[in-house]
Amino acid sequence: MENIGIPGKYGLENYGIKNAGKIYWNAQPAILIAEALKRGEGVLSPEGAIMASTGAHTGRSPKDKFIVDNGTEEEKGIDWTSVNVKISPENYEKIYQKMLGYVQGKDLFVADLEAGADETYRLPIRVITEYAWSNLFANNLFLRPDLSKRPDQIPGFTVICVPGLEAIKGEDGTNSGTFIIVNFLKKIVLIGGSAYAGEIKKSIFSVMNFILPMKGVMTMHCSANVGKDGDTALFFGLSGTGKTTLSSDPERLLIGDDEHGWSDTGIFNFEGGCYAKMIKLSQEHEPLIWNAVHRFSAVLENCVYDEINHEIDFDDDSITENTRGAYPINFIDGIVPEGHAGHPKNVFMLTADASGVLPPISRLTQEQAMYYFMSGYTSKLAGTETGITEPQPSFSTCFGQPFLPLHPSVYAEMLGKKIAEHDSKVWLLNTGWSGGPYGVGSRFKLPYTRAFVRAALTGAFDAVEFEKEPFFGLEIPTSCPGVPSEVLNPRDTWADKAAYDEAAKKLAAAFVKNFAKYEARTSKAIIDAGPKA
Structure with a gap:
C-alpha cells in the first residue's frame, strides 16, 4: 500500500x-x-462544487x-x-x-x-x-x-x-x-x-444517539441558531420540513442545521457542516444556502445540470426530489464558530402536513409538546427514502426514529425534563399545505413561515389572543405580523368546510392509532393532550 x-x-x-x-x-x-x-466520479459546477450522482440510491x-x-x-x-x-x-x-x-x-x-x-x-x-x-x-x-x-x-x-x-x-x-x-x-x-452519502452522516448520528444519552445528554434531530441577545432556538423536524432553511437566518447565528446535543450547559452541534435539500433552491428566499453551494469544494448530489456549461437547474427533480448540497458550516455567513450556545428559549416542532389540516403555527403546552414530540408527525416527501415518489403520512417518533437505537421513551423523557427545567416555549410549525390537501391546496409560502418564527422569537405573540381549534386542541394565534389573518386557521382556507372536517377527523384518528403503542409507558396527562378520535 x-x-x-x-x-x-x-x-x-x-x-x-x-x-x-x-x-x-x-x-x-x-x-x-x-x-x-x-x-x-463527478463534474465541476462553474463555481467549483463537485456534482456527483449516487446511482440507484438517491435517498436512505x-x-x-x-x-x-x-x-x-x-x-x-x-x-x-x-x-x-x-x-x-x-x-x-x-x-x-x-x-x-x-x-x-x-x-x-x-x-x-x-x-x-x-x-x-x-x-x-x-x-x-x-x-x-x-x-x-x-x-x-x-x-x-x-x-x-x-x-x-x-x-x-x-x-x-x-x-x-x-x-x-x-x-x-x-x-x-x-x-x-x-x-x-x-x-x-x-x-x-x-x-448515497447521507448514509455516512446518519450512521454517525445513530452512534451518537446510542452513546450520549448514557452520559446524560439529550440527542436531537434538529437545527439550532442563536439571536444577538443569546436566545437559542431549536427546530425539530424530519427531512424536507425546513430545518436547514429556517435555521439559516441572516438575522441570527447558526449553531448547526441537523444534529445536536442538549447537555447541562446548553446546546452543541454534532457536525461541522450542513446537508441541505437543493430542490427549488432560491437565491431570493435562501441566500445563505445558495451562496454556500456556489463555492469551491461544496458537494452537490443528483442535481440536474446543463452538459455544456454545467449550470444547475435546481427546479429539476427528474433524478430525484431529494437533491442535496453538503458544505462546511463556515460557508454560511453568521455562525457560532465554537458550535455551542445556551439553553433554548424557543423550540419549534416542524411538520410538512400533506393533508392540509394542521395550523401554520400553534402554541403547545408542555404535555402537548411531549405528545407531538413522541408522535413525530409529518408527510414523507418524495425521494428522501427509496421508493417514496409522493408525500405520504408518516409518524417518526422524536422526529428521528430511524436513528434512535434506544427506546423512544428515553429521548422523550429527557426532552420533557429539559423543557421544564429551562421553561422553553414550544411551537408546532406546519410548513406543509394550506387550503386543501397535497394536489389541491398549496404549500405555505416561505416568507409567511419565516414571519411565524420571527414572531415567536421576538415575543410578538405574547400580546396576541389565541383561539383553540376543536380537533387537536391546538392554540392558534389570531394575528401575526406580516401574515394575512385568514391563513392562520386552516379550516378558513378550505373552500369545502365539510371536507376539512372529515380530513381533520381522519388525521386525528391516525394520531390516536399511532400513539397507542406508547400509552403503556406514557402518563395520562400526555395522552390526554393529544387529539381525540
Whole structure:
C-alpha cells in the first residue's frame, strides 16, 4: 500500500485491510476534487462544487440498515424493532471479509474527523471511502481537527463506505445487496451497495444517539441558531420540513442545521457542516444556502445540470426530489464558530402536513409538546427514502426514529425534563399545505413561515389572543405580523368546510392509532393532550 499524505499511527492494518492501492490520508479538498474528476466520479459546477450522482440510491435505504447483536451488556438497551434490526456477528463477519477482499488493490481515502462540538462529549471518527467525493462529503460534514493532530488520533468509531461491494440477499443475512451495518462492539459502520452519502452522516448520528444519552445528554434531530441577545432556538423536524432553511437566518447565528446535543450547559452541534435539500433552491428566499453551494469544494448530489456549461437547474427533480448540497458550516455567513450556545428559549416542532389540516403555527403546552414530540408527525416527501415518489403520512417518533437505537421513551423523557427545567416555549410549525390537501391546496409560502418564527422569537405573540381549534386542541394565534389573518386557521382556507372536517377527523384518528403503542409507558396527562378520535 502506498501512502499519500501522513498516515495515521492507528493504521489500516488494525482493520485487517492489506494490499490496497494508494491510501490518501486526510487529503485536502482540492486533492479530493482532482481525484474525483480524474476517476469520473463527478463534474465541476462553474463555481467549483463537485456534482456527483449516487446511482440507484438517491435517498436512505432504511430496510437495509442493521445493528449487530453481539449480546453485550451495553446492547441490552437497544430497542430491537423493525427500525433497529438485528444481524448476527457471523453474518457481519462474512460481509466484513468480503469487504477486505474487495478493497485489495483499490485506492482508498481516509479522513480523521470528529463529531460533537462540546469537548466533553466529542467522538473521534474515521471515514474510509472507496470514492474521493464521498471523502470530501465527510470532510465537509463533520468537525475538522487541525491536520497536524490527525495522524495521532485514535478513532472512537470508523465508517467504511464501499458502494461497489454488494451483499448476497439472504445468504449474508441482508434484505438486498445494500447494507448499512452498525457494530457497537467493533466500533465500525460498514456501508455497501449505496453511494448515497447521507448514509455516512446518519450512521454517525445513530452512534451518537446510542452513546450520549448514557452520559446524560439529550440527542436531537434538529437545527439550532442563536439571536444577538443569546436566545437559542431549536427546530425539530424530519427531512424536507425546513430545518436547514429556517435555521439559516441572516438575522441570527447558526449553531448547526441537523444534529445536536442538549447537555447541562446548553446546546452543541454534532457536525461541522450542513446537508441541505437543493430542490427549488432560491437565491431570493435562501441566500445563505445558495451562496454556500456556489463555492469551491461544496458537494452537490443528483442535481440536474446543463452538459455544456454545467449550470444547475435546481427546479429539476427528474433524478430525484431529494437533491442535496453538503458544505462546511463556515460557508454560511453568521455562525457560532465554537458550535455551542445556551439553553433554548424557543423550540419549534416542524411538520410538512400533506393533508392540509394542521395550523401554520400553534402554541403547545408542555404535555402537548411531549405528545407531538413522541408522535413525530409529518408527510414523507418524495425521494428522501427509496421508493417514496409522493408525500405520504408518516409518524417518526422524536422526529428521528430511524436513528434512535434506544427506546423512544428515553429521548422523550429527557426532552420533557429539559423543557421544564429551562421553561422553553414550544411551537408546532406546519410548513406543509394550506387550503386543501397535497394536489389541491398549496404549500405555505416561505416568507409567511419565516414571519411565524420571527414572531415567536421576538415575543410578538405574547400580546396576541389565541383561539383553540376543536380537533387537536391546538392554540392558534389570531394575528401575526406580516401574515394575512385568514391563513392562520386552516379550516378558513378550505373552500369545502365539510371536507376539512372529515380530513381533520381522519388525521386525528391516525394520531390516536399511532400513539397507542406508547400509552403503556406514557402518563395520562400526555395522552390526554393529544387529539381525540
